[in-house]
Amino acid sequence: MKRLLAIVPAVVFAGLMVAFVIGLGRDPSILPSMLIDKPLPVFDLPPVRAADTKGLASTDFRGEPALLNVFGSWCVTCRVEHPFLMQLKAQGVPIHGLDWKDQPGAGEAWLVRYGDPYQLAGDDPVGRTVIDLGVTGAPETFVVDRQGRVRYRHVGAITPEVWSKTLAPLMTKLKAES
Template identity: 60%
Template sequence: MRRIVFIFPILVFAVVGAFFAYGLTRDPSNIPSQLIDRPLPEFDLPAIQGMEKGLSTEDIKGEVALVNVFGSWCVSCHVEHPVLMELSKAGAVPIYGLNWKDEPGAGKAWLDRYGNPYDLVGDDQAGRVAIDLGVTGAPETFVVDREGRVRFKVTGPITEQYWTNTLAPLIEELRRS
């Protein structure tokens, strides 16, 4: 009987250790979106100050596209911006912008200065649509399929490497299906 008691600690550790080992294979900061495989929430955003057309859910349907949440105040967006510019120049994929919680005029000034990779930009100054999308921080990018369903979410800036390794193959696959 006593023997069994002495084996107990090693059994507990075995279970905990197994969890640790399995936990190593997972990335805790990768929070999946609740929206995956659901249609993009309905919205119809006005244009940002200085531009003509806004952005609505209808605009995004029909083609596999990226919806990118950005703000002129966001440091990581500066890092991401050149990558988006390149994608837009190469015509890799349509990119729609959601200008999040920006001062009136600041978004346009930013796009004038660094270039505009977006097909259309919507102004979400109050941050309502961002809440519907479950945005936790900028930049954040949603991959939307032809039917307007969210298929993937990227938290943080898209790097060239991330595009080549993850997004490009995914978009290719969505186009084929």
């Protein structure tokens, strides 16, 4: 009996180590989106650019797969991501922008200063839509298919590596879907 009891701590510890070894292989900062394979939450936002007649609505994601990019003029990483979005625009990738919690006019001033990669751009000054999307921080990008369903969520800046490894193949696949 005593011999058996003495072994218990070692056995429990061995189990624990196995769990930790498995746990080490994953990244705890990746949070799965609750929206994967679900339609975008319904929203209809006013335009960021004063000259636009139309902002951004969830119904705009129909017909062709597109990216939904959450940004803000206050967001430093968005500034880092921005030149690459401009490159994607040049390649003809459809990107729509969602301006998160900006002062009136700040989003537009930012786009004028650094360039505008967005086809449509909606303004969410109170952050209501962003909550519905479950965004944890800017920048964040959703890949939306031609039926308006969220297919992928990327947290953080899109880098050339992320694009070529993950997002570009997915976009190609979505384009091929009927």
